[in-house]
Amino acid sequence: MKKPSSIKVIKATCPKIWLLPGFRAITFFGRIYTKTKADMCSINLNDNIDSNFKCHETIHVRQAEDTHDSWFLFYILYIWQWVCNLPLITIHKRAPYRLISFEMEAFFKENDWQYPMNGKVSLWRKFNALKLKEKRKIAKRYYEGNLPYWYVLNEYFKNNGEPV
Numbered sequence: 667m668k669k670p671s672s673i674k675v676i677k678a679t680c681p682k683i684w685l686l687p688g689f690r691a692i693t694f695f696g697r698i699y700t701k702t703k704a705d706m707c708s709i710n711l712n713d714n715i716d717s718n719f720k721c722h723e724t725i726h727v728r729q730a731e732d733t734h735d736s737w738f739l740f741y742i743l744y745i746w747q748w749v750c751n752l753p754l755i756t757i758h759k760r761a762p763y764r765l766i767s768f769e770m771e772a773f774f775k776e777n778d779w780q781y782p783m784n785g786k787v788s789l790w791r792k793f794n795a796l797k798l799k800e801k802r803k804i805a806k807r808y809y810e811g812n813l814p815y816w817y818v819l820n821e822y823f824k825n826n827g828e829p830v
């Protein structure tokens with residue numbers, strides 16, 4: 667397994683056996699596993715970031731670099747935050763996942779393909795400082811407002827200060 671810092675842009679592999687019905691791809695330890703060869707090829711076609719999906723997943727690699735360059739620490743923090751967000755499940759079943767600070771940064775910046783190309787990222791630390799009460803406000807706005815997630819986050823921080 668490669669250390670986060672040694673992965674520049676995320677790459678895909680297509681395993682022979684696919685055990686995840688309902689999923690097109692899954693990312694683990696800085697590698698995307700796709701169900702089809704076509705998806706693998708379209709991801710690997712370019713050494714640069716050329717899709718929001720690739721950008722999103724590469725941001726997660728840079729975040730793992732920011733957690734002492736450790737996949738273990740990254741996943742522990744990721745799962746711990748999901749557990750802390752569980753009360754948000756009353757708003758939407760996916761809210762505990764959406765409001766994980768790593769996901770907030772990845773969704774917030776996935777349109778900016780240059781973003782994860784400049785080394786470590788650390789905006790997730792600012793999202794991590796949000797209280798559950800504040801996360802509840804963001805989740806409600808997103809799941810009840812029919813607006814893009816990045817727009818909701820941008821709006822929240824325009825009104826309340828911090829992340830840019």
Ligand SMILES: [Zn+2]
Nearest residue numbers: 722726769772
């Ligand atoms: Zn993600």
